[in-house]
Amino acid sequence: xxxxxxxxxxxxxxxxxxxxxxxxxxxxxxxxxxxxxxxxxxxxxxxxxxxxxxxxxxxxxxxxxxxxxxxxxxxxxxxxxxxx
Amino acid sequence: xxxxxxxxxxxxxxxxxxxxxxxxxxxxxxxxxxxxxxxxxxxxxxxxxxxxxxxxxxxxxxxxxxxxxxxxxxxxxxxxxxxxxxxxxxxxxxxxxxxxxxxxxxxxxxxxxxxxxxxxxxxxxxxxxxxxxxxxxxxxxxxxxxxxxxxxxxxxxxxxxxxxxxxxxxxxxxxxxxxxxxxxxxxxxxxxxxxxxxxxxxxxxxxxxxxxxxxxxxxxxxxxxxxxxxxxxxxxxxxxxxxxxxxxxxxxxxxxxxxxxxxxxxxxxxxxxxxxxxxxxxxxxxxxxxxxxxxxxxxxxxxxxxxxxxxxxxxxxxxxxxxxxxxxxxxxxxxxxxxxxxxxxxxxxxxxxxxxxxxxxxxxxxxxxxxxxxxxxxxxxxxxxxxxxxxxxxxxxxxxxxxxxxxxxxxxxxxxxxxxxxxxxxxxxxxxxxxxxxxxxxxxxxxxxxxxxxxxxxxxxxxxxxxxxxxxxxxxxxxxxxxxxxxxxxxxxxxxxxxxxxxxxxxxxxxxxxxxxxxxxxxxxxxxxxxxxxxxxxxxxxxxxxxxxxxxxxxxxxxxxxxxxxxxxxxxxxxxxxxxxxxxxxxxxxxxxxxxxxxxxxxxxxxxxxxxxxxxxxxxxxxxxxxxxxxxxxxxxxxxxxxxxxxxxxxxxxxxxxxxxxxxxxxxxxxxxxxxxxxxxxxxxxxxxxxxxxxxxxxxxxx
Numbered sequence: 071x072x073x074x075x076x077x078x079x080x081x082x083x084x085x086x087x088x089x090x091x092x093x094x095x096x097x098x099x100x101x102x103x104x105x106x107x108x109x110x111x112x113x114x115x116x117x118x119x120x121x122x123x124x125x126x127x128x129x130x131x132x133x134x135x136x137x138x139x140x141x142x143x144x145x146x147x148x149x150x151x152x153x154x
Numbered sequence: 155x156x157x158x159x160x161x162x163x164x165x166x167x168x169x170x171x172x173x174x175x176x177x178x179x180x181x182x183x184x185x186x187x188x189x190x191x192x193x194x195x196x197x198x199x200x201x202x203x204x205x206x207x208x209x210x211x212x213x214x215x216x217x218x219x220x221x222x223x224x225x226x227x228x229x230x231x232x233x234x235x236x237x238x239x240x241x242x243x244x245x246x247x248x249x250x251x252x253x254x255x256x257x258x259x260x261x262x263x264x265x266x267x268x269x270x271x272x273x274x275x276x277x278x279x280x281x282x283x284x285x286x287x288x289x290x291x292x293x294x295x296x297x298x299x300x301x302x303x304x305x306x307x308x309x310x311x312x313x314x315x316x317x318x319x320x321x322x323x324x325x326x327x328x329x330x331x332x333x334x335x336x337x338x339x340x341x342x343x344x345x346x347x348x349x350x351x352x353x354x355x356x357x358x359x360x361x362x363x364x365x366x367x368x369x370x371x372x373x374x375x376x377x378x379x380x381x382x383x384x385x386x387x388x389x390x391x392x393x394x395x396x397x398x399x400x401x402x403x404x405x406x407x408x409x410x411x412x413x414x415x416x417x418x419x420x421x422x423x424x425x426x427x428x429x430x431x432x433x434x435x436x437x438x439x440x441x442x443x444x445x446x447x448x449x450x451x452x453x454x455x456x457x458x459x460x461x462x463x464x465x466x467x468x469x470x471x472x473x474x475x476x477x478x479x480x481x482x483x484x485x486x487x488x489x490x491x492x493x494x495x496x497x498x499x500x501x502x503x504x505x506x507x508x509x510x511x512x513x514x515x516x517x518x519x520x521x522x523x524x525x526x527x528x529x530x531x532x533x534x535x536x537x538x539x540x541x542x543x544x545x546x547x548x549x550x551x552x553x554x555x556x557x558x559x560x561x562x563x564x565x566x567x568x569x570x571x572x573x574x575x576x577x578x579x580x581x582x583x584x585x586x587x588x589x590x591x592x593x594x595x596x597x598x599x600x601x602x603x604x605x606x607x608x609x610x611x612x613x614x615x616x617x618x619x620x621x622x623x624x625x626x627x628x629x630x631x632x633x634x635x636x637x638x639x640x641x642x643x644x645x646x647x648x649x650x651x652x653x654x655x656x657x658x659x660x661x662x663x664x665x666x667x668x669x670x671x672x673x674x675x676x677x678x679x680x681x682x683x684x685x686x687x688x689x690x691x692x693x694x695x696x697x698x699x700x701x702x703x704x705x706x707x708x709x710x711x712x713x714x715x716x717x718x719x720x721x722x723x724x725x726x727x728x729x730x731x732x733x734x735x736x737x738x739x740x741x742x743x744x745x746x747x748x749x750x751x752x753x754x755x756x757x758x759x760x761x762x763x764x765x766x767x768x769x770x771x772x773x774x775x776x777x778x779x780x781x782x783x784x785x786x787x788x789x790x791x792x793x794x795x796x797x798x799x800x801x802x803x804x805x806x807x808x809x810x811x812x813x814x815x816x817x818x819x820x821x822x823x824x825x826x827x828x829x830x831x832x833x834x835x836x837x838x839x840x841x842x843x844x845x846x847x848x849x850x851x852x853x854x855x856x857x
Contacts, residue, residue, distance in 0.1 A: 073163070080170065104419035105409065109337075109350070116237045117330035123236055123357050130360060132442070 219404035222430030226438045235354040238328040246318040246345040272335035366483040366500030369394035431673040435477035443800045444482035447793035462486045466776040467501035467648040475683035506614040507756045509641040510740030511574045519699045526585040529567045536562040536577040550632035571702035574714045576640045583639030598654035614645035663688030704734035704765040718791040735761030737786035755784040759791035763798040
């Protein structure tokens with residue numbers, strides 16, 4: 071009985087050790103994943119900021135007017151083609 | 155339990171018991187027997203203890219602080235920071251390639267090509283083929299130098315040490331596709347490690363409109379007093395140089411790393427503060443008009459084959475609060491003198507000129523204020539051979555006679571301004587004492603900074619000998635007093651002129667304002683306008699000058715704004731009663747280095763709207779080489795008036811739309827930011843007031 075209990079405790083200790091190591095390993099793996107995700111999000115924030123600035127620069131009244139003028143000319147050209 | 159079973163059980167438990175014994179022994183071997191220290195490259199000892207290992211596990215990433223954002227009065231971004239990466243690479247020669255330089259060369263070529271391809275991975279980038287070729291050439295050169303490829307044998311082992319290189323791959327990486335491609339490369343090449351270091355790229359929106367006033371930054375290598383060194387970015391000129399935009403310390407993020415420097419998440423970045431927001435008084439829409447009109451006017455003579463002006467400036471000020479709404483600068487970029495520093499100058503506060511007749515309203519208003527001139531009763535015979543001229547000007551023995559562009563008869567103060575009579579202005583100027591002239595300079599701020607905290611500001615003023623006490627009084631009156639009266643022997647900048655008029659209309663302590671406030675860490679710090687403070691001209695003085703300036707822009711025979719009136723009348727606009735102003739034309743000489751002088755002509759105009767109750771003021775100056783005809787009314791006035799009319803239209807449109815304006819800390823407000831009278835600062839002590847006449851020798855008490 072004594073040996074049985076000792077064996078059981080030892081087995082419990084081993085299970086705990088392996089379990090703890092497993093959890094810690096999983097923790098490390100998860101940290102690695104989070105780190106990758108964190109950096110990916112950071113990259114996307116950088117991209118978002120760049121695109122926001124590009125769009126902002128492209129939508130000044132002068133540029134919008136130029137775009138509108140170009141669109142009108144194209145529409146007029148299409149209309150002319152249809153008439154011919 | 156049988157004996158055999160017991161034996162097997164004991165063996166199993168014994169084997170299990172040996173594990174901790176082995177671990178303890180291994181620990182002792184590592185920590186005691188092999189315990190010691192390593193000598194690093196810099197000579198320091200690295201103790202081989204657990205604390206060292208723990209310490210090396212931790213790494214921190216630095217998050218630099220942004221410079222901050224500059225916005226106009228409506229919240230439109232003028233300059234801001236965009237996050238970007240600076241990518242550095244650590245490349246080591248793979249162990250298996252050290253035995254074969256042929257394979258190493260191939261590996262290196264592949265690496266260079268992959269890196270160059272990664273840097274142009276975004277299909278939206280323009281000129282990718284050329285960029286790829288440039289990157290490949292650059293990176294191949296860096297790696298060839300690092301690994302001494304030219305000295306490698308044709309075959310055999312890799313002979314050199316060290317077998318690793320650190321270098322900068324690229325800066326300003328802000329495209330996701332490029333970052334992803336570089337991460338992929340990092341994963342594919344086992345012995346290549348890429349570090350993505352955070353940085354910022356300064357972005358200027360509407361750059362062509364605001365480059366002068368917003369300014370720019372420069373990054374230089376700096377060694378600090380603690381022995382550290384590194385690149386630091388400074389604001390060189392314009393608003394960028396303001397101290398409020400100096401970046402803070404920034405934040406940090408702790409991470410853990412393994413032996414291969416792979417990062418493991420611990421915590422997000424800490425210590426980050428939101429970027430400072432500098433709210434300027436500029437209005438981008440008006441700035442656009444100012445830049446367009448000034449350039450159009452300066453280049454208008456091209457079709458007729460006329461020479462272009464050397465430079466031009468156009469500024470617009472809100473008289474209610476001194477806000478600088480627009481400031482445009484123009485330079486003749488076709489001339490060889492432009493690449494110099496002066497050619498890059500921002501003319502509104504860096505270009506100096508003799509103002510000419512635009513100072514006459516200032517002179518007459520001052521004389522009226524100090525009761526040296528009776529606006530209604532005083533009459534002056536302004537004909538060149540008149541009795542007044544002989545008695546007051548010719549009798550001083552002045553070498554050069556004072557002349558008018560057109561013959562004038564007997565004029566009152568109103569007529570002197572409308573006709574822009576030099577003789578009349580000189581006679582008024584001779585009624586002021588030397589001390590009063592000094593007080594005039596102080597009151598209008600000539601010779602002092604416009605206090606916008608912009609570096610490299612030109613602070614011109616009167617000639618250094620003008621007020622020399624050793625100079626005979628007769629000489630002062632014969633030359634300086636007369637010259638001052640119609641804007642000579644005095645140099646100013648366009649912004650100084652704007653401030654002088656602001657002071658005439660709103661009080662002698664009024665200052666221009668370029669920054670409305672600063673948001674630091676979400677907290678709004680307002681910069682109060684310097685308006686309604688100090689002594690003000692008597693209302694009848696301001697009203698008299700205003701009425702005279704309103705009549706300058708008229709169709710009457712001798713009004714100097716007649717050409718301007720005619721020009722707009724052709725377009726169906728009657729400027730009389732709509733715009734007030736004063737034209738100025740000055741012929742002067744400017745230094746062009748090595749003691750040489752050059753003849754130039756300055757065409758200038760100061761205008762305001764509405765003519766009945768001035769709210770906005772514009773100053774336009776154009777300077778041209780030579781002595782050709784170049785008049786303020788014809789050249790400088792049209793862009794200023796167009797800007798003023800556009801400003802008025804815009805204000806009416808905004809009032810109709812009740813357009814919200816961004817203000818403090820994301821709050822919105824409607825309308826202007828005129829301070830209430832109760833918010834006005836107390837009067838500066840020490841001034842006696844202007845209500846009584848002041849005499850010579852009491853200059854300090856004249857205000």
